[in-house]
Structures are given as C-alpha cells and as structure tokens.
Amino acid sequence: MPINVSKELPASDSLKLEKIFVMDEDRARTQDIRPLNILILNLMPEKEKTELQLLRLLGNTPLQVNISFLRTKSHRSKHVSRHHLENFYTTFEHVKNRRYDGLIITGAPIEHLDFQDVNYWNELTEIMDWASDNVTSTLHICWGAQAALYHHYGIEKFAMPKKSFGIFKHQISDPTVKLVRGFDEIFHAPHSRYTNISKEAVENNADLTLLSVSEEDAPFIIMSNDAKNIMITGHLEYDATTLAEEYRRDIGRGVEIDIPVNYFPDNDVNQRPPNIWRSHSHLLFSNWLNYYVYQQTPFEWE
Template identity: 45%
Template structure:
C-alpha cells in the first residue's frame, strides 16, 4: 500500500519518479481501512530534504500510512519558506489532542549545545512527555535520539574530539529482534555527529537494550521495549548525497572537516559516492512500521501505556 501525503507536497513528485507508491488524499479517503497515523516532528533546517528522505522509507511499506508533518511552534526555521510551513506543517499545539501510531523525531544541527540551552527545549520536553500517552511507538533519530534518551533515561552525551563523519560498519547485536529482521550480521550506516553516547552508560540502564553497535563510532541503535521506542543515533535515512553536501558546506565555511570515511570511492571527493546502506534503511523502517501495525490498537483512542510484559 502507498504512503498518503498531501497532493501538492514537494516530496510527492520526487517519490513518484523513484517508483515509491504515493496515494493522493482524494483517493485515500475512499478506502475503507484505517491507515497508520505517523507523525514526523521535523527539527532539521532543510525540512523539504528531510521529509522527502523519510517519506521515501515510510512509503515503501505495503501498508497505507498517513504522514502528518509537525514542527515546534516556538522556533522559526530559517531554511524553509513560510509558505511551505503554512501549507504542510502543523505545530505540536495544533495536533496535541490527536493520537498517533508512530512518531519520528529527527535530528537537529545543535548537538554541541547543552540540551537545556536549546531555545525550544521546554516545548520539546513537553512533546516527549506527550508521546507517553499519545504515541504508540516513537522513533528518535540522531540528536532527537540523544535528546529523548537524556530526557527519559538520563543517558548522557559526550563531546567528540573530532566529528564522527562517514559511512561506518555496524554490528548486529540482536539478530532475533523484530526490528532487525532480515539484517546482515554487519552493515553500513552513515554517521554525522560531534557527540556520542557510551556503552557503559547504556548497560547501567536496564530499560534500554543495545541492538546495533560500531567499534569506531559507538552505539547506533537502542530500544526501550516497554515503551516500544527506538533510538537511532546515526543517519540511516540519508540519501546518497547528504554526506557530500555536508562536506562541501563545511569546506566552504572553512570548518575543520575530514573527507567522510568510507564514502567516496577511493576517498576521492571528485568521484560520485555509492549508496551502500539503502537496503538496510528500508529494512529498519519497514520492520518498525510492521511492528507498529501488529501491536497498535485499531481504536486510536486506546493508544497510550506500556507494552505488555
């Protein structure tokens, strides 16, 4: 089944060209089934790029998914037009009375700031607390994952001496996990961050399980099984050229940045990068949507509470 998004969302044409099944809102309302309600709290500056990346993965599911784009109300993005925000996004205050089968919270380029110094931290904390009663299965990504893990579990983040940047081999520590169904024993995922969480801190928190790890860049994917929550500290959703554009942006700004590890063929930035993580990105999001579909109540009003032990 296709993903249901607004007819005029810029991502729609991109996804159609790539062969992703997209259903027009006008067609979806005629189908007598309940689509999964997935919210996307987009904290990234380039919202169109990020919403396209995530819609691409969600839209590969065989289920009908209705995607709702959400933003924090107390922050005005500088890289997305007001028209786009008005047309396609709702503030959290506008949707807080709704319930969702899943909610994705993205990263944000503020990871070196202390959490409480982020201008919208108070609102984000309220959103995190709201997920306990209004979201069946949250999926937190990169800075969003670090922020949620600190908010809920007090999991600290640590500053790195240099940016973890490139495509790194990850280890599958939980092959029996339904979220890792079909995963290889090891696989590649893009990494782009100045901070990290540490294994010993995760092991000290029994509510958290480490599912995927990397020798060079540390923990990658955690779960809080009781809350059906996933914490992805890397960028499995990135498209082929995301790291290239970050690298060129930092070079243009005169920032100290190394060539992304294991990304350009022969480590030559003049050559076009190869995407070697796409299949596992689709697997992870497909598995998450499948698990959400199997466990969420048909009656949206019943969402909220712990998973059965």
C-alpha cells in the same frame, strides 16, 4: 502500499518519479481500511530534503500511512519558506488532543548546545512526554535520539575529539529482535555528529536494550524494553550524496573537517559516493512500521 500525503507537497512529485507509491487524500478516503497515522517532528533545517528522505522509506511497506508534519512553535527555521511551513506543517497545540500510531523525531544540527540551551527544549520535552501516552512507538534519529536518551533515561551526551563523519560498519547483538529482523550481521550506516553517548550507560540501564554498535564501539540502535522509544544515533535515512553536501558546506564555511571515511571512492571527492546502506534503511523502517506500530497500535484509540 502507499503513503498518503498532500498532492501539493513538493516531495510528492519526486516520489512518484522514483516509483514510490503515493496516494492523495481523495483516493485514500475511498479505501475501507484503517491507515496508520504517523507524525513527523522535523527539526532539520533543510526540511524538504528530510521530508523526501523519510517519505521514501515510509512508502516502501504494504501499509497505508497518513503523514502529518510537525514543527516547533518556539523556533523559526531559516532554511524553508514560510509558505511551505504554513501549508504542510502544524504545531503541537493542534495535535496534542489526538493520538498517533507512530512518531518520528529527526536530528538537528545543534549538538554543540547543552540540551537546556536549545530554544525549543521545553517544547520538545512536552512533545516527548505527550508521546509516551498518545503514540504507540516513537523513532528518534541522531540528535533526536540523544535528546530522548537524556530526557527519558538520564543518559548524557559528550563531545568527541573530532566529528564522527562517514560510513561505518555496525554489528547486530541479537538478530532475533524484530526491529533488526533480516539485517546482515555486519551492515553499513552513515554518521555525522560531534557528540556521542556512553555504551556502558546504555548497557547498564535496565529499561534499554542495545541492539547494534558501530566499529567505533559506539551505540547505534537502542530500544526501550517496552518498544515505546527507538533510538538511532546515525542517519540511515540519508541519501548517497548527503555527506558530500555536508562536507562541501563545511569546507565552504572554513570549518576544519576530514574527508568522510569509507565514503568517496578512492577518497576522491570528485567521485560520486555509492549508497551501500539503502537496503538496511528500508528494512529498519519497514520493521518498525510493521512490528512496533501496525502490530501494536489499537484499531480504534479510546
């Protein structure tokens, strides 16, 4: 079934070329079913790339999904046009009186900052608090996951000696949990971050369940016991070439950085890396939409 987005959104054409089922608003209004309403708070600088990555995953389920994009009012992105933001994004003041079936909060390349030093931190915490009462389930990605763990559960992030950068193996702790239903016991996922969270802090929090750890013994998939908050510390949504683009960007800026581990064939940066995490990316988003949004959200919000 399709995702419902504006037919003017640039990602729409790319999705159609990839045979992702996209429905425009006019056709969606003629269907006598209740679509899911998903809000995406996109904190990534290159917003159009992130839009395409997330829509590709949200469009691969038997559910009709209405997508709305949210941006922070207190921060002006430098890597996307004002025209794009004004046409396809809204701000919190325009959605705070609505209810949504699901919310996605993306990562952001600001992990070197203390949370309180982020210029939109107060706005973000207001959104996260609002989501607790007005969203059925929220999916937090990378820095967004660390922000949620700190704000809701008091778990601090800490700096690592060097960047966790590459494709890592992960293990599932309980394959019977619906979020990871169908996962292999060992699967791969991309990471790109300078900070981490304590595995012990997650395990010792009575409100959280640790579902997956990386081969570095770092928490990867974390879920609150009420399933209102799901935290993914890596980037399952990444394209095959995203880490390569980040690597070349950092090299061009003079940043000392290692080649992403387990990524380029034969560690040859001139070879195109294969995507070996795509199936689990689709599976995680599909499980989240089905079991924690569609199966839980009311048909009519009171």
